[in-house]
Amino acid sequence: MINWKNTDTLASYQELANVKRVNLAEAMSGEQGAERVKNYSVSMTEGLDYNYAAKEVDDTVIDALAKLADEAQLVDKFEALYNGEVINTGENRLVLHHLTRGQLGDKVVADGVDKRAFYVEQQEKIADFANKVHAGEIVNGAGEKFTTVVQIGIGGSDLGPRAMYLALENWAKKNGLFKMEAKFISNVDPDDAAAVLNAIDVAHSIFVLVSKSGTTLETLTNESFVKDALKNAGLDASKHMIAVTSETSPLAKSDDYLAAFFMDDYIGGRYSSTSAVGGAVLSLAFGPEVFAQFLEGAAAADKSATNKDVRKNAALLDAMIGVYERNILGYPATAVLPYSQALSRFPAHLQQLDMESNGKSVNRFGEPVDYVTGPVIFGEPGTNGQHSFYQLLHQGTDIVPLQFIGFKNSQIGTDVVIQDSTSQQKLCANVAAQIVAFACGKSDENRNKNFEGGRPSSIIIGEKLDPKTLGALLAHYENKVMFQGFVWNLNSFDQEGVQLGKVLAKRVLAHETDGALKVFSDLLNI
Template identity: 75%
Template sequence: MADLEKDINWENLDSLESFKKLQSLKGAVDIAKELSSAAASQRVKDYSVNMGAGLTYNYAAKQVNEKVLKVLAELSEEAMLVQKFQALYNGAVVNTGEKRLVLHHLTRGQLGSAVVADGTDKREFYKNEQKKIADFAEKVHSGKITNEKGEKFTTVVQIGIGGSDLGPRAMYLALENWAKANSRFKMEAKFISNVDPDDASSVLAGCDCAHSLFILVSKSGTTLETLTNEAFVKDALKKAGLNPARHMLAVTSKTSPLADNPEYLASFYMDDYIGGRYSSTSAVGGAVLSLAFGAEVFADFLEGAAEEDTLSANKDLLKNPALLDALIGLYERSVQEYPATAVLPYSQALSRFPAHLQQLDMESNGKSVNRFGQKIGYVTGPVIFGEPGTNGQHSFYQLLHQGTDIVPLQFIAFKENQTKTDVVIEGSTSQQKLDANVTAQIMAFACGKTDSDPNKSFAGGRPSSLIYGTELNPKTLGALLAHYENKVMFQGFAWNINSFDQEGVQLGKTLAKKVLARQTEGALKAYAELLNL
């Protein structure tokens, strides 16, 4: 491992000869012309890559051609992007800011050699935690673990914030209807995240607390918002005459004050080598998803993620969808200088997926210094936003079509809906109408429309990609999640930044503690007084 790390060059993007070549290709591809030509149909077929688990990444509507792709492949090789991924999954200390390994890939499979940290084989550690969760979930579902009255639990509520909420919540919502349609639904899941008391109050008002399990998720065991919400829930349980220790689980690290604590019915573990936004395939997502849908569904989810991880280890750019997506995105951000990317899932099940990707991408690659703390002279992560289609079409698509900024688009679509129920109206089903909108938007954004009325003219030239498959199920969801995790990782490597810490989150926390401790002065004190603090 030491030799592998030694052979890797961690250089800034603007020092690479391939990046200079890429800059010379700015604006070289007219996507409207490409998709209007006689060869357009063949381009749509050829510009596709297998993502695993039945998904395909299509980039025919991106502003790339064979020449651009050749330079992107050169950049991948010169920046040693796949070698850096290999170093990561073999146990290199890639998180330089916190001097930690980065091991979320190990939660779903062994890509390289065994990784031993803290005297533990980490793959075996994560497998054992998965098994513990599976055993616990089975006992809850079978009635071997019950409330004080011997009654089954029917609801699970996750208490956490950031990565302890956004990813697991998005994954649960993505699979809820699928599970119901396939007789895999076990328990309803709810989520409490915001320290705003109205959040916890609303969730508790919709719960039968006597038949609810609460999962407290905090790696450190010290997250202020999460511990505040835990106290809120415990108070509600006590007022209902219930013993919190019979209703609460902990997902934490073995070094936290929550570990092996008798105040919890059970404890499941993660560690410092898994960042919150990368934790959906760990116990953070595993506990709630296994309780909601069964351990087999969670295992399938991990299998889909592992399939995409394997593809991400391929050095061939055109056989590595996450790397290809990452480098096209880098071209759009660092060469074309597009400020944002819109993630547009044409699937209601993925309604919170863009919110998860906001954190994943912006918390990872929102950096202006390199991995050594030195200022960099090029732009890094884009703003990420999105809503499910067709809702977004009636919201912010106006700016996407005719606004002054070009915003690259990432569409996600499926041929079939999850419930397999539909109705024919005016000669087509709802699903067909949904997918027709996807294809129409891709072409409308790319090719635009001229009109004598400038207000009705569309410039076109708006690039997009399409990820598609037959249906959204546990395996496809796992592959989709891993695709974006690996895309963000590869972009961070190329920008030579550390995608695995988040110091930007910490400053506000520190100042908030000062406000609560009444240790303020100047403008901070004045702002606090505006809110009676």
């Protein structure tokens, strides 16, 4: 029997508040710190490890977090989710993004359809289409091969797929698996679409329009922008566009598209990178085999998230430490810092994933909660961030927990030796140094040069960023966010917070405004 209870009603939560806090600077110093680094690590999957030695936890804290995870029935709730219970209470929907990459439990039938079979069918259709494009069997109006794919979408239809594409672009080129360059149009700002269209050869480009409802204002506006560009070039837009949408949307059976691939209401936009939303653009860019490897890595991480032992379940442990930092230690934000340029847009994706999911002040039943929930998420790749906002992270008045991501080897496999070390070694040296600097600090009589330390971080370490490790990394964070939502008794799978602005924007465009809204509209010359 699963019970959905607010965090502050759980006995183990009250116990957690009374656990003695860890002096991180002391715990991470000398041999004690060395032992922590060796022992406070969880093997994930696909060669990844989650190391939490530099977090403000010890065995006593972890034991308390394990009790909270058990009392909150987190893994049981995950099981209910992947077995097809209605978890999205706000929209009365199932939550099925895990089924796009594997069957963790029972067969899930919705609307009379085996959903795993449905998702596999769409993946197979996408694979067949992509292979025909690459082979020159599907061509433009002049009988020439497409060389560029452009995704048109916003929010989850852009952030995740864009981050995944950038993460694998150089890897694919190095391994001879780069098929087509991908570009992305998301912002309704006309300068966004114009910049992309000016940088490509539209005659040899195929456009992927992504909209579940088929009515997303920004996406349809940008589609019109693209269609005008194709028309002005003397091209038939219907020979250059495909749709990713729901079977019930107006795009599903339109003659305006070469093909349509389907998603459904059971997969939220921010969880859609492993669905047709990411599948079409990534399969066209790198080939269906690469996308399949990406799904394989995500499936492996999902399976590891079913382990009830918090010390063997990296996503669960990461989630629980985050809850401890947010609710007990009172830290308002978390920085995600990948020491991999390939992951340059990964923090932006995680901003949406985390903040749209758990940025809630009411529980899953619509009742106000009396505790803080999701943190502010931000980040940039290292070492760029070191020369930007690390000043505040090291010496600012707020303590911001950090999540580093690092790889032992670069994607390209070639490097240069300068001053007795390679670029990759310099990169890794920086992340190692930052972890210890944040944790231990440095005393100095000059207060301007004093570092108090005690600033917690974790790191996910891998051998190399490739499709499988990327899939595992993505699923790790999706599952972390899910577990935290369960702890806080939130519905992590709707996003009513994005709706009000859309409604008001439509009123502005219809000139149905008054008060401050009218004045701002006039100021902006609408």
